[in-house]
Every structure is written in structure tokens, then in C-alpha cells.
Amino acid sequence: MGIVEATFRDRIDVAASRNVWVLTAAQSLGGANSPSVISLGGLVGQHLASDPAAATLPVSMLNLGLALGTLPAAAVMRRFGRRTGYILGATLGTIAGIVATIGIVRSSFVIFCLGTLMAGFYSAYVQSYRFAATDGLTGAGRDRAISRVMVGGLIAAIIGPQLVIWTRNALPGHAFAGSFLSQAMLALLAVPILLALRRPAAPAAVHATAAANRPLAQMLASPRYLLAVATGVVSYGLMTFVMTAAPMAMAGHGHSVDSASLGIHWHVLAMFGPSFFTGRLMARFGKERMAATGLLLIGGSALIALSGLDIAHFWGSLILLGLGWNFGFIGATAMVAECHSPSERGKAQGANDFMVFGTVACASFFAGSLLHSSGWSTINWLVLPAVAFILVPLVWRAASLPGNR
Structure with missing residues (x-):
């Protein structure tokens, strides 16, 4: 029996470890999808939209597609498996880049927005790579897998802006059309990588609960699951809310566009850079503690922003916001991953x-209008009660775990 169990465990470890590297590589390509649209959508929108107020609609359509695509993506993967679902997602990403390119070439704002909406659908699949990395793993191995896949986001954050620079004039007379065409090529390149994905067998410790399949309403009634979801909602929602408003606030307070762009660059590096060690920190201190630390950092970023309007205040706030997102969102993802059985x-x-x-979609829609109507200080004052609302039950949960884990 011992030999059989050891062979079973080794087979799980090989397949699961292979999948983590496959998904990290796919994240490095697919993760560049959203940054490309976010950095270019408004610029292209200014050129194509008849109403200047609609210039940022392509970026909003990306976020809308991401939100609307999550449940269908989950249903496809539940019915046909992760690999089939991810290949479908990468195919959608390829088509999205082509459609957006056609929109630019034909000077059609509607077609371009359709392309960015489809890019959002692709992002819905890409965002679930972090969960797929946990399949077949338990405990600290699962936490490290989530963190490792998020390292691919750091690579994507570098690839995306560079791709924009290298290819923006690739199609003469159609600025940025080449950038979206190359975004389609990145999605297409992800297909052969995703074909290497394998389905690992469930660990022996999970088989006892594998048959559990609660209705979603019952899962939502679970305080443990609800806290995990709420932690992710607040971590990602607040990050988007502040990040969307920050460049406009910097420009509005006399700072240059280059300074604003550099601030966002450091923010993105802070978002993904800690992923090299976040998994180890969760294994040592516990995912709840890491998520709570992330929320505290997000609250600290708001306090820095409220303390002044110099470029150092903006940059310091954005860097701390990125660090807080990393700990909060990865911690929340790990919390969700241990709240359900494989069948759920x-x-x-x-x-x-x-x-x-x-x-996130709502935050991106409303951040700009709230900044215009109420100012940068209001944006940051709203961060504090949202952090406190989740931080209190999260700290209580962390303190109540065995060994304070």
C-alpha cells in the first residue's frame, strides 16, 4: 500500500508542478492583454469617438467583458475541462485583437469597442489561471503555486508596454493598429503552451470531500467563503478605484504626464514583484495574516495620499497600494481555494x-466621475472605512485559527 500511495503522490506532484509552469508561461502572454488595452484604449478612443466623453469607453468595455465573462468561463471549464476552456479563451483573445485592429483600420469606434469587450472575455479565462495552479495541491504547495503564477503577471506588465512601443506604427497610417494585432499574436502563442496542461489527480486528503457539491447559495452562506470573497473584492476593488483616478489626479495637481506614467509603472511593479516570495510568506504566517497585512498597506497608501500632493506622495501611495494588492488579493485567492471541494x-x-x-468594473466606471465631482481626497477617504470593514473579521479569523495561522 505504501508503494502505491507514494506512486500516486509522485504522479500528482509531477502533473501539478508541470501545470504551474505552464500556467505561469501562459500568464506571461495572456496577462499582457489587459495592460495593452488599458494603456491604449483611451488614446484610440479619443481618435475614433465622435463624443470626447466616450473616449474611455473601450477600457470600460474591457472591464465589463471581464466581469460578464467570469461565470460563462467557469461553466465552460466545468463542462469541458480547464485545457479546453483556456484554449477557447486564447482563441477569443486572438479574435479580439484582430477585431480591434479592424476597428482602427476602418475608423470604427463600435468595432474597436467590440474588440476590447472580447478582450475582456479573454481576461476572464486568464484571471482563473491562478486557481487552476492549485489543482492537485494542498496546503503550502497550493499557496506557493498561486504566488508563482502571479509572477507571470510581472512579466506581462513588462511585455505589454514594450509591445505597444515596438508595434504602434507597424501598420502605416493606422496608429496603434499594430499593437492590437501583436496582442492577438500573443494570445495565439499561448495556445500551444496551454495544450501542455494536464489534469492532476486529486490528493488523497481531498478524496474524502470530493463528493461534496453544495448549492452556490449554501456556499455564499458560509462565513469562511464569504470572508474570502469579500477580501478579494475589497483588495482588487480599492486598488482599481484609486489607480484609475491617480493619473488624472496627478495631472490635475500640476504633475507631468511622464511623472504620472512613471508612477503607474512603479505601481504595477509593486503589484507583481512580491509574487516571488508571497507564497513563502503565506506558508509561514498564514494566508489570512498576509491578506490582513495587504489591507493595512492599502489603508496606509490612502493615508500617504491624504498627507500631501507632491509627486513623492503620489508615488509612495501607488507603490504601497500595489504591495497591498499583492498580499491582499493573493491571500484572498488562497483563502477561496481552500473553501470548496474539487466538485465545487x-x-x-x-x-x-x-x-x-x-x-472592478464598477470602480473603473465611477472613479473618474467621483474624482471630477469630489476630488482626490474623497477618493482616499473612502478607502479607509472599506478597509476597516473587512480587516476586523479577517483579523478575528486569523486569531482564531489553530497556532494563530
Whole structure:
């Protein structure tokens, strides 16, 4: 029996470890999708939209597609498996880049927005890579897998802006059309990588609960699951809320566009850079403690922003915001991953991402208008009660775990 169990465990470890590297590589390509649209959508919108107020609509359509695509993506993967679902997602990403390119070439704002909406659907699949990395793993191995896949986001954050620079004039007379065409090529390159994905067998410790398949309403009534989801919602929602408003606030307070762009660059590096060690920190201190630390950092970023309007205040706030997002969102993802059985993962993960990215979509829609009507200080004052609302039960949960874990 011992030999059989050891062979079973080794087979799990090989397949699961392979999948983590496959998904990290796919994240490095697919993760560049959103930064490309976010950095260019408004610029292209200014050129194509008849109403200047609609210039940022392409970026909003990306976020809308991401929110609307989470539940269908989860249903596809539940029915046909992760690999088939991810290949479908990469195919959508390829088509999205082509459609957006056609929109630019034909000077059609509607077609371009359709392309960015489809890019959001692709992002719905990409965002679930972090959950797929946990399949077949338990405990600290699962936490490290989530963190490792998020390292791919750091690579994507570098690839995306560079791609824009290298290819923006690739199609003469159609600025940025080449950038979206190359975004389609990145999605296409992800297909052969995703074909290497394998389905690991469930660990022996999980088989006892594998048959559990609660209705979603019952899962949402679980305080443990609800706290995990709420932590992700607040971490990602607040980050988007502040990050969307920050460049406009910097420009409005006399700082240059280059300074604003550099601030966002450091913010993105702070978002993904800690992923090299976040998994180890969760293994040592516990995912709840790491998520609570992330929320504290997000609250600290708001206090820095409220303390002044110099470029150092903006940059310091954005860097701390990125660090807080990393600890908060990765911690929340690990919390969600341990709240469900294998048969419940499609519902649990799909519902989580729908709520998280639905909030992100709303935050991106309303941040600009709230900044215009109420100012940068109001944006940051609103961060503090939202952090406190989740921080209190999260700290209580962390303190109540065995060994204070």
C-alpha cells in the first residue's frame, strides 16, 4: 500500500508542478492583454469617438467583458475541462485583437469597442489561471503555486508596454493598429503552451470531500467563503478605484504626464514583484495574516495620499497600494481555494471572480466621475472605512485559527 500511495503522490506532484509552469508561461502572454488595452484604449478612443466623453469607453468595455465573462468561463471549464476552456479563451483573445485592429483600420469606434469587450472575455479565462495552479495541491504547495503564477503577471506588465512601443506604427497610417494585432499574436502563442496542461489527480486528503457539491447559495452562506470573497473584492476593488483616478489626479495637481506614467509603472511593479516570495510568506504566517497585512498597506497608501500632493506622495501611495494588492488579493485567492471541494470549484471560483471583477468594473466606471465631482481626497477617504470593514473579521479569523495561522 505504501508503494502505491507514494506512486500516486509522485504522479500528482509531477502533473501539478508541470501545470504551474505552464500556467505561469501562459500568464506571461495572456496577462499582457489587459495592460495593452488599458494603456491604449483611451488614446484610440479619443481618435475614433465622435463624443470626447466616450473616449474611455473601450477600457470600460474591457472591464465589463471581464466581469460578464467570469461565470460563462467557469461553466465552460466545468463542462469541458480547464485545457479546453483556456484554449477557447486564447482563441477569443486572438479574435479580439484582430477585431480591434479592424476597428482602427476602418475608423470604427463600435468595432474597436467590440474588440476590447472580447478582450475582456479573454481576461476572464486568464484571471482563473491562478486557481487552476492549485489543482492537485494542498496546503503550502497550493499557496506557493498561486504566488508563482502571479509572477507571470510581472512579466506581462513588462511585455505589454514594450509591445505597444515596438508595434504602434507597424501598420502605416493606422496608429496603434499594430499593437492590437501583436496582442492577438500573443494570445495565439499561448495556445500551444496551454495544450501542455494536464489534469492532476486529486490528493488523497481531498478524496474524502470530493463528493461534496453544495448549492452556490449554501456556499455564499458560509462565513469562511464569504470572508474570502469579500477580501478579494475589497483588495482588487480599492486598488482599481484609486489607480484609475491617480493619473488624472496627478495631472490635475500640476504633475507631468511622464511623472504620472512613471508612477503607474512603479505601481504595477509593486503589484507583481512580491509574487516571488508571497507564497513563502503565506506558508509561514498564514494566508489570512498576509491578506490582513495587504489591507493595512492599502489603508496606509490612502493615508500617504491624504498627507500631501507632491509627486513623492503620489508615488509612495501607488507603490504601497500595489504591495497591498499583492498580499491582499493573493491571500484572498488562497483563502477561496481552500473553501470548496474539487466538485465545487467551478461554482466557487466563478462566483468569486464575478463578484471581484464586477466590483472592478464598477470602480473603473465611477472613479473618474467621483474624482471630477469630489476630488482626490474623497477618493482616499473612502478607502479607509472599506478597509476597516473587512480587516476586523479577517483579523478575528486569523486569531482564531489553530497556532494563530
